[in-house]
Amino acid sequence: MLKKHPLITFIFFGVVLYLISNRLDELLVYQGATVGIFVIAIASLILLTGYSGQVSLGHGALMAIGAYAAALLRIHYNAPVWLTFVVAVLAAAVGGALLGLAAARLSGPYLAGTTLALAIGLPSIANQFSIFGGEQGLSFDIGFPPASLGEDFTQYKWYFWISWSAALIAMYWLRHVLNSRYGRSWRAVRSNDVAAELAGIHVGRNKVLAFTISAGLAGLAGALLGMTISLVSPGVYPLLLSFSLATGAVLAGVTTLGGVMIGAVILVAIPEIALAIANRYGGSETIITNLPGLLVSGLLILTVLLSPNGPVEQMHARHAKRAKSGKASHSPVELTLRVGSKTWSTKK
Amino acid sequence: MSQFLDMFLIGISAASIYALMAISMVLVWRSTRVVNFAQAGMALLSAYIGYELVSRTGNFWISLPLAMILGAAFSAFIEFFLMRTLLKHSNQGPIAAIAPIIATLGLLGVIRAVIGFIWGHGDVQLEAPLSKVGYKFGDTTLFIGPMGLFVICFVVALLLVVTIVFQKTNIGLALRASAYAPEIAQLSGIRVSGIRTLGWAIAGAAGAAAGILQTVNGTGGLTPESLEFSLLLVFGFIAAVIGGLESLPGAVLGAVILGLVLAFVQIYISGTLVFIVAFILLLAVLILRPQGFLGSKAGRRA
Amino acid sequence: MLKINGLTVSHGAIRALDNVSFSVEKGGLTAVIGSNGAGKTTLMRTLSGLKSADSGSATWNDHNLLHGKPEHHVRQGVSHVSEGKSVVAQLSVEENLDLGALWRRNPAEAKKSKAEVFELFPRLHERREQQADTLSGGERQMLAISRAYMARPQLLLLDEPSLGLAPLVIEQIFQSIRHIVDSMGVTVVLVEQNAMGALRIADFGVVLNLGTIAAWGRASDLIADPAVRTAYLGF
Amino acid sequence: AQAYNPRSNEPGLTATTIKLGITLPMTGIASPGYNKIPGAMKAYFDYVNANGGVNGRKISLVVKDDQYIPATAVARANELILRDRVFALVGTLGTASTKALTSSTQLSRRGIPSLFVNTGWSGFADKKAYPTTFSILPSYQMEAKIMAQFIKDKYAGKKIALLYQDDDFGRDALAGFKTAGLTFDTLIPYASGSQALPATGAGWISKLRTAAPDVTVVFGVSSATTALLGNAFAAGWVGKTQFILGSVGGDATTIAATNRGLVGLLNGAKGLSFAPAPSDSSDEYIKLFQTIYAAAQPTQTFDNNVVAGMSNAFLAVQAIKAAGKNLTRKGLINAIETKGSTFANPFLTPLGYSTTSHVGATGYWFGTYGPTGALTPDGGKYTVYTTDSGTGPVVESTYKRPAMPAKGLPN
Amino acid sequence: MSKDSLLSISNLTVKFGGLTALDDVFLNLESNQVVGLIGPNGAGKTTLFNAICGIVEPTSGKLTLNGKSHDWPATHELTSLGISRTLQGVGLFPDLTVAENVMIGAQKFAKTGLISAGFGRNKLDEEELRGRAQWALERVYSGSLADKRADALSYPDTKRVAIARALVSEPKILMLDEPAGGLGAQDIEWMNGLIRNLRSEMSILIVEHHMDVVMSVCDELYVLNFGEVIASGSAETVRRDPAVIAAYLGTGVA
Numbered sequence A: 001m002l003k004k005h006p007l008i009t010f011i012f013f014g015v016v017l018y019l020i021s022n023r024l025d026e027l028l029v030y031q032g033a034t035v036g037i038f039v040i041a042i043a044s045l046i047l048l049t050g051y052s053g054q055v056s057l058g059h060g061a062l063m064a065i066g067a068y069a070a071a072l073l074r075i076h077y078n079a080p081v082w083l084t085f086v087v088a089v090l091a092a093a094v095g096g097a098l099l100g101l102a103a104a105r106l107s108g109p110y111l112a113g114t115t116l117a118l119a120i121g122l123p124s125i126a127n128q129f130s131i132f133g134g135e136q137g138l139s140f141d142i143g144f145p146p147a148s149l150g151e152d153f154t155q156y157k158w159y160f161w162i163s164w165s166a167a168l169i170a171m172y173w174l175r176h177v178l179n180s181r182y183g184r185s186w187r188a189v190r191s192n193d194v195a196a197e198l199a200g201i202h203v204g205r206n207k208v209l210a211f212t213i214s215a216g217l218a219g220l221a222g223a224l225l226g227m228t229i230s231l232v233s234p235g236v237y238p239l240l241l242s243f244s245l246a247t248g249a250v251l252a253g254v255t256t257l258g259g260v261m262i263g264a265v266i267l268v269a270i271p272e273i274a275l276a277i278a279n280r281y282g283g284s285e286t287i288i289t290n291l292p293g294l295l296v297s298g299l300l301i302l303t304v305l306l307s308p309n310g311p312v313e314q315m316h317a318r319h320a321k322r323a324k325s326g327k328a329s330h331s332p333v334e335l336t337l338r339v340g341s342k343t344w345s346t347k348k
Numbered sequence B: 001m002s003q004f005l006d007m008f009l010i011g012i013s014a015a016s017i018y019a020l021m022a023i024s025m026v027l028v029w030r031s032t033r034v035v036n037f038a039q040a041g042m043a044l045l046s047a048y049i050g051y052e053l054v055s056r057t058g059n060f061w062i063s064l065p066l067a068m069i070l071g072a073a074f075s076a077f078i079e080f081f082l083m084r085t086l087l088k089h090s091n092q093g094p095i096a097a098i099a100p101i102i103a104t105l106g107l108l109g110v111i112r113a114v115i116g117f118i119w120g121h122g123d124v125q126l127e128a129p130l131s132k133v134g135y136k137f138g139d140t141t142l143f144i145g146p147m148g149l150f151v152i153c154f155v156v157a158l159l160l161v162v163t164i165v166f167q168k169t170n171i172g173l174a175l176r177a178s179a180y181a182p183e184i185a186q187l188s189g190i191r192v193s194g195i196r197t198l199g200w201a202i203a204g205a206a207g208a209a210a211g212i213l214q215t216v217n218g219t220g221g222l223t224p225e226s227l228e229f230s231l232l233l234v235f236g237f238i239a240a241v242i243g244g245l246e247s248l249p250g251a252v253l254g255a256v257i258l259g260l261v262l263a264f265v266q267i268y269i270s271g272t273l274v275f276i277v278a279f280i281l282l283l284a285v286l287i288l289r290p291q292g293f294l295g296s297k298a299g300r301r302a
Numbered sequence C: 001m002l003k004i005n006g007l008t009v010s011h012g013a014i015r016a017l018d019n020v021s022f023s024v025e026k027g028g029l030t031a032v033i034g035s036n037g038a039g040k041t042t043l044m045r046t047l048s049g050l051k052s053a054d055s056g057s058a059t060w061n062d063h064n065l066l067h068g069k070p071e072h073h074v075r076q077g078v079s080h081v082s083e084g085k086s087v088v089a090q091l092s093v094e095e096n097l098d099l100g101a102l103w104r105r106n107p108a109e110a111k112k113s114k115a116e117v118f119e120l121f122p123r124l125h126e127r128r129e130q131q132a133d134t135l136s137g138g139e140r141q142m143l144a145i146s147r148a149y150m151a152r153p154q155l156l157l158l159d160e161p162s163l164g165l166a167p168l169v170i171e172q173i174f175q176s177i178r179h180i181v182d183s184m185g186v187t188v189v190l191v192e193q194n195a196m197g198a199l200r201i202a203d204f205g206v207v208l209n210l211g212t213i214a215a216w217g218r219a220s221d222l223i224a225d226p227a228v229r230t231a232y233l234g235f
Numbered sequence D: 001a002q003a004y005n006p007r008s009n010e011p012g013l014t015a016t017t018i019k020l021g022i023t024l025p026m027t028g029i030a031s032p033g034y035n036k037i038p039g040a041m042k043a044y045f046d047y048v049n050a051n052g053g054v055n056g057r058k059i060s061l062v063v064k065d066d067q068y069i070p071a072t073a074v075a076r077a078n079e080l081i082l083r084d085r086v087f088a089l090v091g092t093l094g095t096a097s098t099k100a101l102t103s104s105t106q107l108s109r110r111g112i113p114s115l116f117v118n119t120g121w122s123g124f125a126d127k128k129a130y131p132t133t134f135s136i137l138p139s140y141q142m143e144a145k146i147m148a149q150f151i152k153d154k155y156a157g158k159k160i161a162l163l164y165q166d167d168d169f170g171r172d173a174l175a176g177f178k179t180a181g182l183t184f185d186t187l188i189p190y191a192s193g194s195q196a197l198p199a200t201g202a203g204w205i206s207k208l209r210t211a212a213p214d215v216t217v218v219f220g221v222s223s224a225t226t227a228l229l230g231n232a233f234a235a236g237w238v239g240k241t242q243f244i245l246g247s248v249g250g251d252a253t254t255i256a257a258t259n260r261g262l263v264g265l266l267n268g269a270k271g272l273s274f275a276p277a278p279s280d281s282s283d284e285y286i287k288l289f290q291t292i293y294a295a296a297q298p299t300q301t302f303d304n305n306v307v308a309g310m311s312n313a314f315l316a317v318q319a320i321k322a323a324g325k326n327l328t329r330k331g332l333i334n335a336i337e338t339k340g341s342t343f344a345n346p347f348l349t350p351l352g353y354s355t356t357s358h359v360g361a362t363g364y365w366f367g368t369y370g371p372t373g374a375l376t377p378d379g380g381k382y383t384v385y386t387t388d389s390g391t392g393p394v395v396e397s398t399y400k401r402p403a404m405p406a407k408g409l410p411n
Numbered sequence E: 001m002s003k004d005s006l007l008s009i010s011n012l013t014v015k016f017g018g019l020t021a022l023d024d025v026f027l028n029l030e031s032n033q034v035v036g037l038i039g040p041n042g043a044g045k046t047t048l049f050n051a052i053c054g055i056v057e058p059t060s061g062k063l064t065l066n067g068k069s070h071d072w073p074a075t076h077e078l079t080s081l082g083i084s085r086t087l088q089g090v091g092l093f094p095d096l097t098v099a100e101n102v103m104i105g106a107q108k109f110a111k112t113g114l115i116s117a118g119f120g121r122n123k124l125d126e127e128e129l130r131g132r133a134q135w136a137l138e139r140v141y142s143g144s145l146a147d148k149r150a151d152a153l154s155y156p157d158t159k160r161v162a163i164a165r166a167l168v169s170e171p172k173i174l175m176l177d178e179p180a181g182g183l184g185a186q187d188i189e190w191m192n193g194l195i196r197n198l199r200s201e202m203s204i205l206i207v208e209h210h211m212d213v214v215m216s217v218c219d220e221l222y223v224l225n226f227g228e229v230i231a232s233g234s235a236e237t238v239r240r241d242p243a244v245i246a247a248y249l250g251t252g253v254a
């Protein structure tokens, strides 16, 4: 169904989410909002890494750019909420484009190193200029849900709706882009840049574009994250966040968008599960403090070991095994092909 | 002038620590084409092991080589049980580029948790075996004492040894060939998997030294999340990348540049700028020379 | 003596070799020919231990080739030049050659072999300090053969050594292969697209077709066989 | 906006129990020292519970680890509020975390009291923005003003240097120094986090050594103090200047956790505090706390973090008691606002709680560190200065602490 | 230089550090002409291709396109200049399907922007690209391969698809680097036929070691040795040139 009617599918998803948000208790709604945000952030990494082949360990920093832009706009100009998110996307995209210009010349570990340095360097810039509010950051308050939604409509449900609307639109859009010539060019450049360039693709521009879009999405996720915790500060986007996103992308399967939900849910759920386990088995201080980390990391390692391309690819691969190959026809035939109003012919 | 000398010595001392970390990252990179983000975690674990050894043997100079051996063994163990399987399952496609990064990040988490389980969050301290008080020169005290000097000598010696091993010996050739082209190395009669394990082991020993020396040269305290080690990871990596990742002397050169530039910034400009300057330095080097200072250019493209 | 019996090898669902049996006398030059996809490369990779077999057996002087890793076979004198760029791109020409002789642990002999190689391919001597990835396609092929030669093989598996080489060089290489066989007693299995050229210098020929042996025998007989000529030699 | 409509009127409360929650760094870089606070709080609560509780209710404390990351703090606070359904938060730590969790979880809209947060950020004094939040520490601005007064009194005409963390924390202090009219001959800012880099501390010493100040003021975190002292020692520069340490960076326990050897270097440095010294068993509160803590946590050392935690718990109990049998969240906040300044109080400074101010301790006393890192008051007695976060003057306090209630139980 | 010269190169020199890979090389390609470039290994043939394609930077030299002097092109603008090239190592994108591989070569025909593409407005574009790709595949008789992944192809098929990817941009100049390399006798025959067919629509520049192919398709040959043009002219004259025989052909080739 996803293949044939993406719009309907996404609307269907939206309705399901709406129904869900009405049943869940508030804590789950809050966590659900976070899942929506991670969906966007992980998707942006998948685009960058899985499609264009560029590694980023500093996506947290790009998220921060979007979030700061949104918060500043809100604080100084009291801009409408939707506009702050649009600006978050644009600001982060500009940042991503600049970074992408440098990144386009780099490969593999060099790129990983640069983005890693960005992740630790950028927050310290926030400390440098008082407009960013230093370590304490800026509050990012989008206000109460519209009164028309009723008395019972809690703040977290409002966050949930906003996050998931953004996530659905972003995923809808991204899915199309990845299936268009843009996505195809990214994959081509990833696997053989010389061949791609000879086929007419401007490799540098192509990589920068991927970085720009990815950063824009990250910026959106960053602003949303700032929204759910009402604060934008360096501490909200630590190195650890960048690492978690990379983790989420791998858990989701970097080569396909299909698993983003899985990745996002795991990121949010694992600490919970770990805590539950720790509490069940004695709940000693040492266990409670160390078990979540152990579980997340252990799961991560197991995933790369057992299902490196993610659960969705794993399933596809199983299906694909059945497909068999046919022989090419070598006999010369004259052929006329019609597409739309155009006609091509092998006969001259 | 005296402040300039201060700056120089401060920069060099910092550089010696970055260099240790950078060397061990370059070693792993050169012998298996993996950037080991768990290197800092392994160094930290080695520092804890060093602490245990010192408290048992009471002698730092026995403990250091012992810890290096254990560090090598642990590193080899990781290669044997983790990286080898990883290589088998994710050796192509986009995952091949990030699987090792992710796996080593995961490893970092596991190591931290394990340290937390074993040593808890209590205070664990490793005393410096040599005085850290600077040498006196006239009536000024230099910013380098026996401990700092030892670390510098250690780095130089390590650099010489590993460089010779890599460039001049058969093992070095085998290490490089296995990293770049495992299949061809196999066809040349090299026991590739063993050689890769060896590469990790050497890096593990260097990393263990880095962990212990950083600890005793710094504050001496250890916690599972010692900030020093997160920063060491990042700054060691930056040094390695500036230097070119491919090259051991490059790693040391990168560390020296980083150390001196940061010392200069701290003393003559502002201590607030270190992180930004480190990032800008990295970016500037990579934009001017994407392969780093001593890295070799990519080969022909078609 | 190389003995292959009932060898069957698959890539996933594709059966690349199906019940292949033949044997090669010590000191002989055997050409394996066949169209693209016939399974030639698969055969060579199986013999050198890079690919595992489904069933059958393959032995070299009582040494089981289907068991153990490639590096162990090298120590039994089996050396394989795989198809395509079988050189380590990031090492220099000379390092690539040294790599070949590494396991011998005998610097003096290695030096001698290197001199022989340089005599065979003066071009490599000229380029000895250049990194292998800056070499031209043909130069790499020369280097690959030389690297395998440095291992002082008794059984040399060559997969399309003429690929991308100039006619003059192909002629030279074929002559040197013959030379290696005749004067050094090395057994060579030569896979070639250039079927005519290969059969001309070979003692024996094996024709593979879709994973099975279509014909085999003395090379001169195969050249003379009209069926083989039309199907595989192109005239 | 509309009123929040809770499912149960006063969650976390039964006729016999009351549940409180705290989130703070139990692991991570900021955890050493602070991670003793919950244990200390629990020790006091248990003591109270064992003696009949407060107004017949026993107190329980749910502890969450936020690793000093604001986003995590919000998630943990949400768990406390929505899943554990605590009655109130108590003692959350860190400005950014507290700020984030306060707005995100909408404490004020829900009317959830957030008692005695552990941060000196002056923003929490704004009752309009944070109507349900009460802080316990004097603000950093107050601290700086009091330090400035002290320096002007004691070291008039001397060369003075300041090492400070260049973020809101340090800049709050800069503002305070400026208000108090103190200027520095040498200013050394550093980026938070950079003190953990090799040789950063050496850079400070190099600069200080060249400037040769008579007095060096440190307004940073304890890892900065550690780096400073260690390098001063290595450069042979100990004893060449008079160190004055701010309360955050002067925490001897945390310094000892990094390196026991460095604690000795504190000897002779000046520091300041608003609670009685942990070693001062002549103080009735300290004596009581020591006994309770020794029974509850026999293996842990009793230090200023323990004092902080137990004082926090003590004040919480006072507040709950004052709110009466018919406990409500509103009533609790009201009780602190109206009666807070008269609470029994382990601190040596007046409590500033009123209907207009939510700031707790309002002053500091100065002392000198001994060779074991213990801070003892100068002149053998606590001389307390108080001021406000604004432009008010620094004055010597005339506050007389009310006597401790019997057995330290709520009265 | 004749009037309908499509591409001509003069005084081209390429140096790699101390190594002179091409030395004062000239070359001329006219409409509907097949020009062969031969020479020993390492003579500089691929380097010449690379210089034309912007993959290596010439140390000096001039390029003329359609009779007008032109800068050395950047790689990615080749297709818009009407030049297409295949690589010596084939260079397909292994994890794309055959159709997608070929569509990459046709992207200059696409018009939809990023934002619209994201909302699914690129259907017509995609159809057109796919149509063109299918057409190009049919031209190399590989239409049935469209939906296979490129890494599942047999070797001769990869060569076909690589040519299709070059053809799909409708080039005026097609550059083929060892099109027959690694192919069996039948496939070589087939390749000969294809090249002869294509000649009516475009000019072809070809590097090849297979003398059968060279001799049967090329109108004109340039022979490189050590980076210099040692002979040029019609196939027949060149093959009898003693310098060429000594440096390249050897006596074995009849």
Ligand SMILES: Nc1ncnc2c1ncn2[C@@H]1O[C@H](COP(=O)(O)OP(=O)(O)OP(=O)(O)O)[C@@H](O)[C@H]1O
Binding pocket: C011, C012, C014, C015, C016, C034, C035, C036, C037, C038, C039, C040, C041, C042, C043, C083, C193, E152, E153, E154, E155, E156, E182
């Ligand atoms: N790695 C692989 N995965 C899947 N199939 C493969 C793989 N390698 C080879 N094959 C298939 O096995 C069969 C035999 O291939 P092989 O490479 O052995 O042929 P070859 O005779 O060497 O051909 P060529 O002359 O083109 O080199 C072919 O159908 C090929 O598609």
Ligand SMILES: Nc1ncnc2c1ncn2[C@@H]1O[C@H](COP(=O)(O)OP(=O)(O)OP(=O)(O)O)[C@@H](O)[C@H]1O
Binding pocket: B299, B300, C127, C134, C135, C136, C137, C138, C139, C164, E016, E019, E021, E039, E040, E041, E042, E043, E044, E045, E046, E047, E048
């Ligand atoms: N990037 C480079 N750096 C250094 N030398 C190079 C580089 N590229 C090519 N060369 C050298 O230039 C010479 C010409 O190489 P080129 O690839 O053009 O040869 P070719 O004629 O295509 O040979 P073949 O027929 O073997 O493919 C070779 O000797 C090669 O070693």
Ligand SMILES: [Mg+2]
Binding pocket: C040, C041, C042, C083
């Ligand atoms: Mg083959």
Ligand SMILES: [Mg+2]
Binding pocket: C136, C137, C138, E045, E046, E047, E088
């Ligand atoms: Mg070539």
